Amino acid sequence: MxxxxxxxxxxxxxxxxxxxxxxxxxxxxxxxxxxxxxxxxxxxxxxxxxxxxxxxxxxxxxxxDQGKEWSEETLERARAIIARYPQKKSAVMPLLFLAMAEDGRLTSTGMRQVADLVGITPAQVLSVASFYTMYKRDRTGKYLISACTSISCMLADGDEVFEAIETEAGVPHGETDEEGLISVEHVECIGACGGATAVQVNYELIEGVTPEKARELVRWLQQERPQTVNTDQMQEMFGGRRSFDWAIAEEDSAVGPFPAFPSLGTVGRNGERSQ
Known part of the structure; x- marks a missing residue:
C-alpha cells in the first residue's frame, strides 16, 4: 500500500x-x-x-550593510529597464538583480535605491527580496554552484551529486569557503528534468552531471578560476545527457553569481566581461 x-x-x-x-x-x-x-x-x-x-x-x-551609492552607469541601466514596463513597480525583480550586480549582494542601500526608482517603500522591496532564494542578501563566492535535488534529479542520484560537490569544495549547503571563491547550495527544480541531474554555476546550466563529473567541476573552478562561465563549455566538459539537443550555440557567459542578462551588464563573451 x-x-x-x-x-x-x-x-x-x-x-x-x-x-x-x-x-x-x-x-x-x-x-x-x-x-x-x-x-x-x-x-x-x-x-x-x-x-x-x-x-x-x-x-x-x-x-x-549600507552598501554603496549606484554609479551613473548603473542608474542609466535601471532607467532603461523601468522604461520597458507600463508601471514602474513591475521592474522591481530585474532591478534587484541589478542591485546584486552592483554590490555583490543585496544591501540596504541597493534595496532603498530600487524603492526610490519605482515609487514603493523599502519594506515592499524587502518583501520581494526575502521571498525568492535567487536574491542573495549574504555575499556569495565568485562561483555559486546550485545542485538540483528535486524529484527527477533525486531519482537520478541528485543527492550523491550534491554530496560530491559539498565534499570536494569543503563547503556545506548555504555556505561559502573561507577564500570567497565557491558557494554551494541545493535547489528545487531548475527546469531540466529530462537532463537530470542538473547543476548550475552562476545560473549557467549543466545537464546529466554525475558525482565524478561534479568533483571535476569543482576542481576546475578552484584551479582554473575562469573569469566567466559559459553553459556550452561546461556542458561539454562536465555534462552528459541533455533534455534535448541545443540548437543554438550560447555565446554569452556569466560574469558573477547572478543571471547573465545584457540589460544588467552581467554578460561576458570569449572569457571577458562585455560592456
Missing amino acids: SHISTTSHRRWRRPRPRSTAPGCVFVLRPCQSARLVADLHNGIRHRTPRALTDEPVPLRIRPV
Missing part, C-alpha cells in the same frame, strides 16, 4: 558563532522543509534520511 514519508532529507547545520558587534540584527534561519517521499511502486527503495542533530534552529546574524 502506498504511503507518504515526511522525514526531512537534509541535515541541520551547526549554528554559526554569535556576534556582539554593533550594527547586527538577528534574523531567523528558515527551517528547511520536509520532503514528501512516495513509495510509488513495490521494490523502489526510499532514500535513507540523514541524521538530524538535537540542536535548535539558530538565530542567524546579518550585519547591517
Whole structure:
C-alpha cells in the first residue's frame, strides 16, 4: 500500500558563532522543509534520511550593510529597464538583480535605491527580496554552484551529486569557503528534468552531471578560476545527457553569481566581461 514519508532529507547545520558587534540584527534561519517521499511502486527503495542533530534552529546574524551609492552607469541601466514596463513597480525583480550586480549582494542601500526608482517603500522591496532564494542578501563566492535535488534529479542520484560537490569544495549547503571563491547550495527544480541531474554555476546550466563529473567541476573552478562561465563549455566538459539537443550555440557567459542578462551588464563573451 502506498504511503507518504515526511522525514526531512537534509541535515541541520551547526549554528554559526554569535556576534556582539554593533550594527547586527538577528534574523531567523528558515527551517528547511520536509520532503514528501512516495513509495510509488513495490521494490523502489526510499532514500535513507540523514541524521538530524538535537540542536535548535539558530538565530542567524546579518550585519547591517549600507552598501554603496549606484554609479551613473548603473542608474542609466535601471532607467532603461523601468522604461520597458507600463508601471514602474513591475521592474522591481530585474532591478534587484541589478542591485546584486552592483554590490555583490543585496544591501540596504541597493534595496532603498530600487524603492526610490519605482515609487514603493523599502519594506515592499524587502518583501520581494526575502521571498525568492535567487536574491542573495549574504555575499556569495565568485562561483555559486546550485545542485538540483528535486524529484527527477533525486531519482537520478541528485543527492550523491550534491554530496560530491559539498565534499570536494569543503563547503556545506548555504555556505561559502573561507577564500570567497565557491558557494554551494541545493535547489528545487531548475527546469531540466529530462537532463537530470542538473547543476548550475552562476545560473549557467549543466545537464546529466554525475558525482565524478561534479568533483571535476569543482576542481576546475578552484584551479582554473575562469573569469566567466559559459553553459556550452561546461556542458561539454562536465555534462552528459541533455533534455534535448541545443540548437543554438550560447555565446554569452556569466560574469558573477547572478543571471547573465545584457540589460544588467552581467554578460561576458570569449572569457571577458562585455560592456
